Amino acid sequence: MQNKKAGKPVLEKFTSIFQKSLYVPLMVVVASGVIISLGGFFNEVRGGFFKIPAGKWVDFFVAWLMDNFKPAFDIIKVSVAVVLSNCEKFLLWLPWWAVILLVLVFSFWLAGRRVAIFSVAGMYLILLLGLWDLSMITLALMAVAVLITNVIGIPMGILAAKSDLFEKSIRPFLDAMQVMPSFVYLIPALMFFGIGRVPAVMACVIYSLPPVVRLTNLGIRQVPAELVEAAHAFGTTQTQLLLKLELPVAMASIMTGVNQTIMMNLGMAVLAAMIAAGGLGREVLLSLGQIDIGRGFVAGFCIVILAMVLDRITQVMGTRLKR
Amino acid sequence: MSEEENPKVKISCKNVWKVFGANPRQAIESIDDTMTKKEILEETGNVIAVKDVSFDVHEGEIFVVMGLSGSGKSTLVRCFNGLYTPTKGNVIIDGADLATMGKKELRMIRRHKISMVFQHFALFPHRTILDNVAYGLELQNIEKSKRYERAMEVLELVSLNGWEKNYPDELSGGMQQRVGLARSLALDPEILLMDEPFSALDPLIRRQMHEEFIQLMTKVRKTIVFISHDLNEAMRLGSRIAIMKDGKIEQIGTPEEIVCRPGSEYVCEFISDISREKVIKVRSIMIEPSRTIKNSLDLETALRIIKGEKNEQLFVTGSKGESIGVVDLEDIDKGIALNHIKLSEININKKYHIGPDQTIEELIPIMAACDNSVAVVDENRKFIGEVPRKVLLKALLGTENNHAK
Numbered sequence: 001m002q003n004k005k006a007g008k009p010v011l012e013k014f015t016s017i018f019q020k021s022l023y024v025p026l027m028v029v030v031a032s033g034v035i036i037s038l039g040g041f042f043n044e045v046r047g048g049f050f051k052i053p054a055g056k057w058v059d060f061f062v063a064w065l066m067d068n069f070k071p072a073f074d075i076i077k078v079s080v081a082v083v084l085s086n087c088e089k090f091l092l093w094l095p096w097w098a099v100i101l102l103v104l105v106f107s108f109w110l111a112g113r114r115v116a117i118f119s120v121a122g123m124y125l126i127l128l129l130g131l132w133d134l135s136m137i138t139l140a141l142m143a144v145a146v147l148i149t150n151v152i153g154i155p156m157g158i159l160a161a162k163s164d165l166f167e168k169s170i171r172p173f174l175d176a177m178q179v180m181p182s183f184v185y186l187i188p189a190l191m192f193f194g195i196g197r198v199p200a201v202m203a204c205v206i207y208s209l210p211p212v213v214r215l216t217n218l219g220i221r222q223v224p225a226e227l228v229e230a231a232h233a234f235g236t237t238q239t240q241l242l243l244k245l246e247l248p249v250a251m252a253s254i255m256t257g258v259n260q261t262i263m264m265n266l267g268m269a270v271l272a273a274m275i276a277a278g279g280l281g282r283e284v285l286l287s288l289g290q291i292d293i294g295r296g297f298v299a300g301f302c303i304v305i306l307a308m309v310l311d312r313i314t315q316v317m318g319t320r321l322k323r
Numbered sequence: 324m325s326e327e328e329n330p331k332v333k334i335s336c337k338n339v340w341k342v343f344g345a346n347p348r349q350a351i352e353s354i355d356d357t358m359t360k361k362e363i364l365e366e367t368g369n370v371i372a373v374k375d376v377s378f379d380v381h382e383g384e385i386f387v388v389m390g391l392s393g394s395g396k397s398t399l400v401r402c403f404n405g406l407y408t409p410t411k412g413n414v415i416i417d418g419a420d421l422a423t424m425g426k427k428e429l430r431m432i433r434r435h436k437i438s439m440v441f442q443h444f445a446l447f448p449h450r451t452i453l454d455n456v457a458y459g460l461e462l463q464n465i466e467k468s469k470r471y472e473r474a475m476e477v478l479e480l481v482s483l484n485g486w487e488k489n490y491p492d493e494l495s496g497g498m499q500q501r502v503g504l505a506r507s508l509a510l511d512p513e514i515l516l517m518d519e520p521f522s523a524l525d526p527l528i529r530r531q532m533h534e535e536f537i538q539l540m541t542k543v544r545k546t547i548v549f550i551s552h553d554l555n556e557a558m559r560l561g562s563r564i565a566i567m568k569d570g571k572i573e574q575i576g577t578p579e580e581i582v583c584r585p586g587s588e589y590v591c592e593f594i595s596d597i598s599r600e601k602v603i604k605v606r607s608i609m610i611e612p613s614r615t616i617k618n619s620l621d622l623e624t625a626l627r628i629i630k631g632e633k634n635e636q637l638f639v640t641g642s643k644g645e646s647i648g649v650v651d652l653e654d655i656d657k658g659i660a661l662n663h664i665k666l667s668e669i670n671i672n673k674k675y676h677i678g679p680d681q682t683i684e685e686l687i688p689i690m691a692a693c694d695n696s697v698a699v700v701d702e703n704r705k706f707i708g709e710v711p712r713k714v715l716l717k718a719l720l721g722t723e724n725n726h727a728k
Contacts, residue, residue, distance in 0.1 A: 224445075227447060229441075230447075232406060232433070233404055233406060233433060233438070233441075234433060234434065234438070234439075234462055235430040235431070235432075235433035235434035235459070236430075237430070237462075240462055244458075244461070244462075245447065249447075249448065
């Protein structure tokens with residue numbers, strides 16, 4: 001009697017765990033194994049009889065998007081292009097000393113003396129290396145990409161923190177966006193937005209979106225439950241909860257995300273030169289074509305300086321914002 | 324003794340159940356009284372946190388809910404401000420049932436009527452002390468100058484003025500909890516829910532906080548539901564105590580009732596290491612007053628009486644029945660030797676007496692100086708009983724006193 005009572009739930013528990021966590025992935029693995037081996041087999045004997053035409057599907061999907069959402073893409077394209085070109089024009093219009101002065105003021109205000117000295121020295125070095133204009137073009141591209149990324153990414157992160165379902169459903173996409181070789185984005189970006197700077201910005205946005213979404217989500221989820229409970233005990237509304245507690249407490253984490261988007265965007269800026277984005281990336285690409293080591297190295301070095309300046313400023317800003 | 328004046332019920336808890344799990348309602352139906360928590364979990368997959376709890380909290384009292392961790396006390400108190408909704412049963416605050424309230428009404432109750440203090444303070448780390456205290460007012464969109472003014476007032480009340488510009492992590496634990504208290508008081512709530520507010524503090528600070536808290540509560544009269552796992556704390560602060568075990572109330576009563584008449588085996592075990600002398604009041608161990616004599620009597624009569632009594636001393640009362648002190652054989656002999664005629668003429672310097680609502684801890688030093696019994700007098704110095712040494716010792720030992728009967 002006792003044996004029976006004790007034995008039954010254990011078995012049930014085991015099977016239910018088995019069903020929940022193992023059954024589905026196991027079936028997927030088995031099924032795909034069967035398909036692949038079958039496909040492989042047919043490929044051997046019949047000379048390419050069976051192949052998953054995934055490439056064709058993607059092509060078809062992209063063509064469908066192009067056919068049906070052309071106006072939407074055009075609107076995005078034009079508005080991004082306007083913002084970007086104005087931003088670029090503005091940075092190029094400013095004399096170099098004005099830009100350095102701005103960097104000085106901002107870095108001193110946001111991050112303190114040491115970072116300010118470092119930043120000014122770095123910018124001055126870029127000037128001396130003679131790549132000022134190209135650097136400004138890259139900076140403009142990056143700035144617009146960072147802006148768009150955060151405008152999309154932070155709300156997405158908040159939504160993910162509030163809804164488990166949303167978090168679960170975007171997770172595979174975020175994984176894919178992060179792991180997928182970044183060249184791959186360039187192709188659809190090219191198809192939707194043509195050649196030039198706009199698809200470059202879009203590719204940058206896709207590439208750098210995951211960290212800010214993840215870190216915003218994480219930051220909000222890590223707000224201690226006790227504090228959330230306290231806020232409720234004092235009669236907070238959901239909006240007040242977000243604005244007065246969750247976002248401020250998660251700010252350090254969110255700033256890390258913003259910092260990451262800047263870094264990743266700068267990295268992507270070089271690749272974006274492949275679709276005629278201009279700037280320092282183009283310089284690197286050209287020197288690659290001409291096997292001009294020196295020229296490529298100098299351009300690369302300028303990107304590193306830009307990255308370090310922006311990284312130091314945003315990082316110190318992040319830790320200061322904890323307060 | 325406000326409890327005897329038919330006080331107003333502030334919080335009424337009626338057959339409250341709280342079950343966590345996939346199918347809480349069904350769990351309530353399916354269990355019977357004999358099952359333990361573990362059996363219920365295995366059988367139904369649900370955890371019964373609060374099990375059929377009913378009681379009333381009266382206006383102005385400190386009601387302590389006391390139990391070990393996992394007894395459901397924290398869950399119960401969260402039902403009082405709607406952080407948790409009871410699975411079954413009703414919580415009625417000032418006649419209004421929380422279950423019938425919408426989100427908005429509930430928010431209003433939390434903003435104006437019930438406030439909460441947390442075990443680990445739950446201060447907002449990104450806000451200054453001033454902004455922490457003003458938080459509740461900020462949620463009500465009260466303008467900055469007004470809410471800061473109020474926050475400063477409350478900070479003064481908990482003697483933390485001067486710290487308002489600091490951040491919580493710059494304060495010690497005791498100070499942080501004072502901020503937590505100030506944050507609740509800033510809303511001027513009628514009810515204060517305190518979830519083990521002093522448990523995270525070290526013992527010395529805790530005792531100091533108890534004193535400050537008792538003092539503060541004489542300044543701001545609130546109805547308080549106080550959660551504790553420390554029986555000494557409960558005894559010290561509580562007007563009434565509810566002892567919880569496995570989600571059920573084991574006993575409700577004043578500290579004295581619980582110590583003197585534990586209602587169950589569990590409570591017995593619980594109170595075994597409590598310092599009884601701090602809890603038991605003189606009133607509950609005193610016996611009927613023995614023979615008293617008026618000071619208008621003459622010494623000869625007194626001598627006869629004292630020789631006839633087994634007691635070696637007599638309580639002397641004045642003309643209105645007020646207690647004057649005790650005399651023993653030696654005193655009377657001395658009086659006779661000095662040619663006094665009446666009792667009132669001899670100098671009575673043995674004034675062993677105590678009030679009925681003082682604890683027996685306070686009785687011990689008096690008893691130590693006295694030879695036999697200590698008189699119990701009320702506020703008009705009227706003689707209402709006595710405590711013989713034997714009775715005190717028995718009370719300290721914990722053997723039940725049947726002397727009154």
